[in-house]
Amino acid sequence: MSDVGYIAAAWSATAAVLAAYVVRVAVRTRHARRSLPDDDPRR
Amino acid sequence: MTAAKPPDNGHRRGVASLPTNPRLLPRRVSVVLGWSTLAALALLTLFGLWGAPPDAVQGDAQRIMYLHVPAAWLAYLAFTVTSVASLLYLWPRTRSTVWDLLAGASAELGVVFTGLTLLLGSLWGRPVWGIWWAWDARLTTTAVLFFLYLGYLSLRRIPASVETRAKRCAIAALIAFVDVPVVHLSVNWWRTLHQQATVFNPELNPRIHGVMAFTLWLGVVAFTLVYVYLLDRRYQLAVLEEDLEERELDAAIAQRVAEAPSPRPAGVHS
Amino acid sequence: MTTTTSRKPRRLRYGIAAAVCVAAVGALLVGGLSRNLVYFRTVSEAVKARDSTGSHRFRIAGAVKPGTVEQSSKGVRFVLTDGKAEAEIDHTGDPPQLFKDGAPVVCEGHWGRGLVFLSDRIMIKHGADYTPPKVNLTHSPGQTS
Amino acid sequence: MNLLRELWVVTAKDLRIEARSRVTIGQVLPFGVIVLLLFAFALDPDRGILPRVAPGLFWVAVLLAALLAVSRAFALEEANGARDGLRLSGLDTGAMFLGKALAVAIQLFVLEVILGAGVVLFYDLTPRAAEVLVPAALAATVGLAAAGTLYGVLAAGLRVRETLLPLLLLPVVAPVMLGATRAFEAGLGLNGAPGEAWPWVEMLGLFALIYTTLGFLAFGPLLEEA
Structure with a gap:
């Protein structure tokens, strides 16, 4: 693998980790919000 | 005291002890922060891949530094926040659910970014050192750090009364934090394959050329924004899930109480 | 309580x-x-401890002495120096891509006959200084930023 | 002085239970020996490698056995509300920690002696430089016992204790593994001279001191609300 390959791998790994984490948190937040009753102040 | 109300014996948090506002930052600030983070990351990519010159010795492979060093910085920052929050939880006067949840949220980010640091370091090491992994002091202590906080995260998920869990987690977090300065200073204490700190070196004299230094600082700023944004989101999630869990428990207890023949429930709590 | x-x-x-x-x-x-936890020994340390080391494996670090690199049937041979002492490295395998004259390297292996070190892994040990290729070397990188 | 007496009460209690139940000798020790045998099976065809890596294998076996011993030390307190009894005994919590850690350390040291004999026997190793090996083993044992007891109480009383304890404890005691292995390698003349072991022994001693102190402080708060 050339330098370009390693750099591309590093950048895409970072993007993938960040995106996966954001999506996971967003999905769980959405799920938790939906499950809470309407009168909950935290909703 | 009515029978329908579960006895409050400190084993449970109760929804009331949770912060009413699950956000660390106002909604609008969070949105703006999210977009600025994205912009900063885009700018970092621009400078990291094209703006900064290749290194005289390491060539283009050195560009991985612009992600690797900020990721490591974020991990340090996250574990520091975890420790401060744990300390505030243990201190009786400031004891609050907020600190416990914040410590957990921050530690999770720390683990994710320690893992990313190891991965990026490996991708840097292969072209530059010639190997993916070396058992030198910096790499080994970082791997230990990763597993220490992985253990902490499992400790957070244990089924136990909330007070017990929060207290044990806070103590575990403080013990684990001992490794953070060891990781940072390992390259100065021991002779390692890993290079010494460029920016936060003991002489406090960054040994790095202008545009490269700017790009590195840009990376640190961008990743700090990433941290603040994600911490806000993760903390909010922690509050919501805690709330949900308490409500489910309340519902389960209420159901048990309704089923019970005697008005005084015995042993509804663990 | x-x-x-x-x-x-x-x-x-x-x-x-x-x-x-x-x-x-x-x-x-x-x-x-x-004193302990050293990832490598310098050439002078390794040469000094030559007799007590026997054929134990360890890592040795120094710079590739310019002009000494030659291809061998198994890989490369070169002289490693730290300015005070020298050792001959007989390496088996391909050296990493950044290997060249004057490169700071760490070799893993053991002593062979005399001061010949039989290496089977070369790692490049970099400093913490980062400069673009064109900065002239009379100008210390520490002063540039 | 009071502290020492209270400490010994706890140690004596744990050792007495061990003397009657024989769990460490009857179960943990055979486990350690089996681990040594497994290493031998895995590495035997490669003649000569076993004696060279013996210190590392020995300490891995000790570490795995230590996990079981620590687990056992806190399993003692689970049944019949023994922990409440301990908590209400009025003993100083610091003394309790030191007492339990000492009991674990004594058992571990006995294990090490027997496993060490096993290593000499199975791995064809000549023991020497006892004046280096014994202090190194003592320091490592105290460090293992202190860190183990600290994390043992951290995981005590939890339903997932058995699986959680190794995950929490192993990264923490990684430096003990490293230090003890290097000290033994130097002491046995496998890598360097016996004198090179002393910096490692120093490091092991400091590790033991730090974790003993941390445990001494944290044991009370950890026990009180558990």
């Missing part, structure tokens, strides 16, 4: 324990920790 009578000694105890911890960590830093 904590009765009012045991409060005071307990606070004293926390103080003493904290002091012990700080002292221990201090001793760890100031004391011998730097």
Whole structure:
């Protein structure tokens, strides 16, 4: 693998980790919000 | 005291002890922060891949530094926040659910970014050192750090009364934090394959050329924004899930109480 | 557990324990920790300990002496130096891409006959200085930023 | 002085239970020996490698056995509300920690002696430089016992204790593994001279001191609300 390959791998790994984490948190937040009753102040 | 109300014996948090506002930052600030983070990351990519010159010795492979060093910085920052929050939880006067949840949220980010640091370091090491992994002091202590906080995260998920869990987690977090300065200073204490700190070196004299230094600082700023944004989101999630869990428990207890023949429930709590 | 009578000694105890911890960590830093946990030995250290090392594996670090690199049937041979001592490296396998004259390297292997080190892995050890290729070398990188 | 007496009460209690139940000798020790045998099976065809890596294998076996011993030390307190009894005994919590850690350390040291004999026997190793090996083993044992007891109480009383304890404890005691292995390698003349072991022994001693102090402080708060 050339330098370009390693750099591309590093950048895409970072993007993938960040995106996966954001999506996971967003999905769980959405799920938790939906499950809470309407009168909950935290909703 | 009515029978329908579960006895409050400190084993449970109760929804009331949770912060009413699950956000660390106002909604609008969070949105703006999210977009600025994205912009900063885009700018970092621009400078990291094209703006900064290749290194005289390491060539283009050195560009991985612009992600690797900020990721490591974020991990340090996250574990520091975890420790401060744990300390505030243990201190009786400031004891609050907020600190416990914040410590957990921050530690999770720390683990994710320690893992990313190891991965990026490996991708840097292969072209530059010639190997993916070396058992030198910096790499080994970082791997230990990763597993220490992985253990902490499992400790957070244990089924136990909330007070017990929060207290044990806070103590575990403080013990684990001992490794953070060891990781940072390992390259100065021991002779390692890993290079010494460029920016936060003991002489406090960054040994790095202008545009490269700017790009590195840009990376640190961008990743700090990433941290603040994600911490806000993760903390909010922690509050919501805690709330949900308490409500489910309340519902389960209420159901048990309704089923019970005697008005005084015995042993509804663990 | 904590009765009012045991409060005071307990606070004293926390103080003493904290002091012990700080002292221990201090001793760890100031004391011998730097002596062990070395990832590699310098050429002069390795040459000095040549007789007691036998054929044990260890890592040796130095710079590739310019003009000494030659291809061998198994890989490369070159002279490693740290300015004070020299050792000949007989390496098996391909050297990494950044391997060249003057490169700072760490070799893993063991002593063969005399001061010939039989290496089977070369790693490039970089410093913490980063400069673009065109900065002239009379200009110290520390002053540029 | 009071502290020492209270400490010994706890140690004596744990050792007495061990003397009657024989769990460490009857179960943990055979486990350690089996681990040594497994290493031998795995590495035997490669003649000569076993004696060279013996210190590392020995300490891995000790570490795995230590996990079981620590687990056992806190399993003692689970049944019949023994922990409440301990908590209400009025003993000093610091003394309790030191007592339990000492009991674990004594058992571990006995294990090490027997496993060490096993290593000499199975791995064809000549023991020497006892004046280096014994202090190194003592320091490592105290460090293992202190860190183990601290994390043992951290995981005590939890339903997932058995699986959680190794995950929490192993990264923490990684430096003990490293230090003890290097000290033994130097002491046995496998890598360097016996004198090179002393910096490692120093490091092991400081590790033991730090974790003993941390445990001494944290044991009370950890036990009180558990």
